[in-house]
Every structure is written in structure tokens, then in C-alpha cells.
Amino acid sequence: MKHLLSINDLGAEGIDEVCRLADHFTEVSQRPIPKVPALRGKTVAMLFYEDSTRTRLSFEVAARRLSADVMGFGVSSSSVNKGESVRDTVNTISAMGPDALVVRHRSAGVPHQVAGWTNASVINAGDGWHEHPTQALLDCYTIRDRLGSVAGRRIVIVGDIKHSRVARSCVMAFTAQGAKVTLVAPPTLLPPALDSWPVDISFSLDAVLSDCDVVYGLRVQMERQSEALLPSLREYTARWGLTAARAARMNPGALVMHPGPVNRGVEIAPEVLDRPNATLNEQVRHGVAVRMAILYLLLGADPQPRPERDQA
Ligand code: NCD
Numbered sequence: 022m023k024h025l026l027s028i029n030d031l032g033a034e035g036i037d038e039v040c041r042l043a044d045h046f047t048e049v050s051q052r053p054i055p056k057v058p059a060l061r062g063k064t065v066a067m068l069f070y071e072d073s074t075r076t077r078l079s080f081e082v083a084a085r086r087l088s089a090d091v092m093g094f095g096v097s098s099s100s101v102n103k104g105e106s107v108r109d110t111v112n113t114i115s116a117m118g119p120d121a122l123v124v125r126h127r128s129a130g131v132p133h134q135v136a137g138w139t140n141a142s143v144i145n146a147g148d149g150w151h152e153h154p155t156q157a158l159l160d161c162y163t164i165r166d167r168l169g170s171v172a173g174r175r176i177v178i179v180g181d182i183k184h185s186r187v188a189r190s191c192v193m194a195f196t197a198q199g200a201k202v203t204l205v206a207p208p209t210l211l212p213p214a215l216d217s218w219p220v221d222i223s224f225s226l227d228a229v230l231s232d233c234d235v236v237y238g239l240r241v242q243m244e245r246q247s248e249a250l251l252p253s254l255r256e257y258t259a260r261w262g263l264t265a266a267r268a269a270r271m272n273p274g275a276l277v278m279h280p281g282p283v284n285r286g287v288e289i290a291p292e293v294l295d296r297p298n299a300t301l302n303e304q305v306r307h308g309v310a311v312r313m314a315i316l317y318l319l320l321g322a323d324p325q326p327r328p329e330r331d332q333a
Contacts, residue, residue: 024136024143025315028154028193036198040162042314043307049086050310060089063320066119068110068135069146070096070126075281075305076146076155080123083312089320092119107131108138115139120320124148142319150184155315156280157190159308160237161198163300166307167276168234172199177229179205179261180239180288183212183250187280188239192220203229207261209250226261231270238263238279238288254287262286268293276300 022030031039049057065084069077084091094114096102101110107126114122121142124132129151136143147153164171176195182188182204195202196219203221204211215222223229230236241257251257258264263277268290271277277289277299285291293299 022318024132025154025319026132026136026143026145027152028157028190028197030154031158033197033199036158036161036194039158039311039314039318040165042317043162043310046086046310046313046317047307049313050306056086056088058088059317060084060087060120060320063087063089063120064092064118065089065121065123065316065320066092066094066114066117066141068094068114068122068124068126070101070107070124070131071147073125073146075308076125076153077123079305079308080144080146080155080312080316082309083316086309087313087316089120089316092117107135111135111138115141121316144315144319147186149186150189151186152190153186153280154190154194155308155312156187157194158315159304159311160191160278160280161194162307162311163278163304164195164200164235164276166303167300170198171195174200174235175203175233176200176235176237177203177205177226177233178237178239179226179263181210181242182206182239183210184242185239191237192218196220203233205229205261207251207257226263226267230267231272233275234272235276235278236263236271238277238283240280240282241284241287254284258287263289263293265290265292268296271298274298278304281305 049055067077081091119141123144123146124135125146126148129149132143132145132148145152145154161171178188192202203223205223205226277293279301281301
């Protein structure tokens with residue numbers, strides 16, 4: 022595999038392989054010196070055109086734990102501010118010979134375009150409303166770690182599905198792994214065409230809450246909403262928020278997940294976030310091991326013959 026642009030690039034077997042590798046890198050991350058030489062001499066460039074805390078830091082830590090070099094790129098301090106196009110920026114960075122470009126952009130499809138402009142491997146770190154494959158992978162890994170498997174689990178994804186690249190990638194990954202997914206949202210925050218999605222739909226969190234293994238909350242993405250799709254945040258919380266009263270009706274052992282950043286008290290009540298079945302910090306921790314697995318899969322097999330083998 023050369024690029025990771027979509028969860029579909031992996032399929033069910035690929036997701037299994039990432040999780041197996043992530044088990045190994047979780048063990049590496051627990052060592053006193055959490056570092057292996059697997060990607061020594063490789064360079065990973067970060068191309069983040071949109072804000073990020075966990076995804077960007079997680080990729081940087083993952084690359085460093087594999088002994089790769091990291092090229093940082095902050096849009097706010099780059100020539101993008103002087104009007105340079107994405108294509109010219111990619112050409113410039115590619116001329117420095119990175120092995121991988123980790124790309125986040127506000128428009129869907131940009132990582133796919135970038136893959137056509139560079140010889141490096143491209144990893145989609147979130148493109149518009151479209152996909153965020155490494156988030157879905159770390160979520161699969163977290164569910165397997167806590168519940169033993171994704172297969173057969175009933176997963177409720179609640180919130181702003183329409184604007185969520187996380188929801189799209191998670192639906193693909195969870196269903197590929199054999200979970201039953203129910204999307205819960207106000208009608209205005211569902212995508213217009215859902216016919217091809219392998220999911221059930223509900224407008225009521227109360228109706229599905231007591232019968233699931235995972236409640237996966239999504240951030241209300243005010244910055245992506247061009248029109249008023251919600252009457253108010255208070256009303257959102259009253260109907261679709263995971264309040265303490267609703268959390269008390271979940272199965273004991275059912276997980277509370279969220280990709281972060283969370284609007285405390287809007288999508289999930291603060292006291293629910295502090296409960297042991299809330300996995301937000303574990304998701305972040307697993308994100309490092311899963312991204313190590315992805316970088317290793319894409320860059321680990323060295324296509325260049327080694328000099329000593331050349332001479333043999
Ligand atoms: C998400 C994103 O940026 O797509 N965050 C993340 O990467 N963990 C979700 C969000 O912004 O709501």
C-alpha cells in the first residue's frame with residue numbers, strides 16, 4: 022500500500038493488520054525508551070492547512086518513536102500566507118525528498134490530489150467533511166482493546182453527522198469490522214443522501230441508548246455550519262447530549278467515546294467524561310500506536326536494495 026487516503030484503502034483485513042501492528046507499537050510505547058529504529062533515515066512532512074492538536078502531535082510523536090525525521094509545516098507561518106497554492110507548496114516540500122506527507126485540509130479530496138503531485142506516500146489526516154481514516158482506526162483499536170472485538174457490537178454515533186469526516190470513516194471502519202451502527206442526529210445534521218450507508222437512523226438518543234455497546238459522540242461543528250441548523254446548543258444538549266441521567270441508562274460496561282475536541286457539557290456532560298467507561302484519553306494514547314502502525318506499513322518495507330546486497 023502506497024497511500025492511506027480512505028478507510029476503503031485498507032478493508033477489513035487491512036484494519037486487522039493495523040491493529041496487530043499497533044499492539045506491538047503499544048508495547049514499544051511502554052518501554053523506558055519508547056523508540057525503535059524502524060524508520061531511521063525516513064522523513065515525514067506535516068502539511069496541516071487546518072487546526073489540529075491531537076492528530077498532528079500524534080503523527081509527530083509516532084514518526085519520532087520510529088526514529089523518522091519530522092518536517093513541520095504551519096500554514097500560519099508559511100508562504101501560504103503569501104498566496105502560494107497547495108500544488109506549489111507540495112512541489113516545494115517534495116523537492117526536499119520526504120518519504121511521507123501527512124495532509125489535513127478544509128476541502129474534501131485535497132489529499133487525493135496531493136497524491137498525484139508527489140512521489141511520497143500521502144496520509145489523509147482529515148479532508149473537509151469527507152474522511153479521517155486514522156481516527157477511525159484508533160477508534161476500532163480502542164473498541165477491540167476494551168470490548169475484545171468490533172464485530173457484533175452495537176455502536177451509536179450521535180451528533181453532527183452531516184459535517185463529520187470522523188463519522189464517515191468510522192461508519193466504514195466499524196461496519197467493515199462487523200459492527201451494527203446506528204446514526205442519531207437532528208434531521209438537519211444528517212447528510213442528504215444516506216441510502217447507500219450501511220446504517221440504521223434514529224432521531225432519538227433515548228430510543229437507542231439502553232441497547233448499545235458504545236455511544237460515540239461527535240463535536241457540534243459550529244465552524245462548518247453555514248446556516249442555523251440547530252435552534253441552540255442548550256436544545257441540542259437536552260435532546261441529543263449524553264447527560265448524566267442518560268449515561269445512567271446505558272448498559273454497564275458500554276463505552277463513551279468522542280474524537281475530541283469535546284465541547285464539555287454540550288455533547289457529553291463533564292461528570293460522564295470522568296467515568297471509567299469514557300475512553301477519550303485512551304483514544305488519544307492509542308492514536309500514537311495506530312499511527313506508528315500506519316507509518317510503518319507505508320514506509321517500513323524498504324524498496325531500495327541495500328548496498329551490501331548490491332555487491333553480493
Ligand atoms: C476531529 C477532526 O478534526 O476531524 N478531531 C480529531 O481529529 N480528533 C473531529 C472534530 O474536529 O470535531
